[in-house]
Amino acid sequence: MQKNALYKLLKINLDLAVEAHDLLRGDTGQEIPGVKMEEMPFANGLIKTITILNEQGAAIMGRPPGSYITLDSPAIRENNKQIHKQIGEIMSEKLKEVLPLRDDSVILIVGLGNWNATPDALGPKVIEYSMATRHLFQYAPEELRQGLRSVCILSPGVLGITGIETAELIKGAVDRIHPDLLIAIDALAAGSVERINSTIQVATTGINPGSGIGNKRVGINQETMGVPVIAIGVPTVVHAGIIAHQAMDNLFRHLQNTPGLHQVYQALQPVAVQQMINEVLEPFGGQLMVTPKEIDEQITNTAKIIAMSLALALHPGIPPEEVEHYLH
Numbered sequence: 001m002q003k004n005a006l007y008k009l010l011k012i013n014l015d016l017a018v019e020a021h022d023l024l025r026g027d028t029g030q031e032i033p034g035v036k037m038e039e040m041p042f043a044n045g046l047i048k049t050i051t052i053l054n055e056q057g058a059a060i061m062g063r064p065p066g067s068y069i070t071l072d073s074p075a076i077r078e079n080n081k082q083i084h085k086q087i088g089e090i091m092s093e094k095l096k097e098v099l100p101l102r103d104d105s106v107i108l109i110v111g112l113g114n115w116n117a118t119p120d121a122l123g124p125k126v127i128e129y130s131m132a133t134r135h136l137f138q139y140a141p142e143e144l145r146q147g148l149r150s151v152c153i154l155s156p157g158v159l160g161i162t163g164i165e166t167a168e169l170i171k172g173a174v175d176r177i178h179p180d181l182l183i184a185i186d187a188l189a190a191g192s193v194e195r196i197n198s199t200i201q202v203a204t205t206g207i208n209p210g211s212g213i214g215n216k217r218v219g220i221n222q223e224t225m226g227v228p229v230i231a232i233g234v235p236t237v238v239h240a241g242i243i244a245h246q247a248m249d250n251l252f253r254h255l256q257n258t259p260g261l262h263q264v265y266q267a268l269q270p271v272a273v274q275q276m277i278n279e280v281l282e283p284f285g286g287q288l289m290v291t292p293k294e295i296d297e298q299i300t301n302t303a304k305i306i307a308m309s310l311a312l313a314l315h316p317g318i319p320p321e322e323v324e325h326y327l328h
Helices: 003-009 017-028 055-061 081-098 123-128 132-140 166-177 240-254 261-267 271-286 295-314 319-328
Strands: 035-042 045-052 066-072 107-110 152-153 181-190 199-203 227-239
Touching: 017 055, 017 066, 017 199, 035 055, 045 055, 045 081, 055 166, 066 081, 081 107, 081 181, 081 199, 081 295, 081 319, 107 123, 107 166, 123 181, 123 295, 132 152, 152 166, 166 181, 227 240, 240 271, 295 319
Parallel strands: 107 152, 107 181, 181 227
Antiparallel strands: 035 045, 045 066, 066 199, 199 227
16 A cells, blocks of 8 residues: 555645655656755765755645755664764754854744653753853843854743644744744654654744644744744654554565465555554544654754754854853
């Protein structure tokens, strides 16, 4: 059964542009019109940049035109500070390529998500490690070193905690602060187990919080906020239906030489596969999301990598060898 059909039946949205690209290209075996993909390997992984060039590409990919940079590295899951620092430095260089910054730019960093739910706490955790400088420009300019920009940070919580749409809170801050750029960090849903906490996506098109787990919230993008929005996301959960399908697929692949069995699997209709998966997930309304047991440590490590990359990208006066001193 093709993954594309399974995702549609299970109503799974792919947060990662690279997964949507691989899925579509895999089904057709051809390049996608209006979409360009570039690859750049590095010591501990691979960077893929997918650029949606026009409305034709946007319609096929199901997301707006813009750049989607994906940094893949299983080393993100490892507890290796030296490698994490190297990944943070590489990510900062990619951020510099897409951040529309001037020396006097004011930047608002927003950590989306629920700090009470660890898989959704990536955004607030990045805020915890990030450095705010905007107040220093006004109240203690003598404390500033050369090469720092005006940065303010915010962790607005989620609708279930505040009773207020997250986009409304952010828009209020934007209207008051008048930043030149908004950077939003959020946890995403993966389309495969391998990508959990091993992939970082940077998108120039903003973000729709909760889309990967079926929660439709107001988008945070240039149209709604009135300023450019860069979104940084990391998949921290995967739909249990994807795991169930992958297990079935692997089982029948191992049995493909058994007369008749592989043909039976190939003949299964997508609806039949969906029904079998839904029966298992019925106690959870078909929407069970899975996360690793090491999620606490992995969220902390990933948040530090992102906070480090932001510090280096936003503040040219911070030398890479000193960046850890600027993480809270």
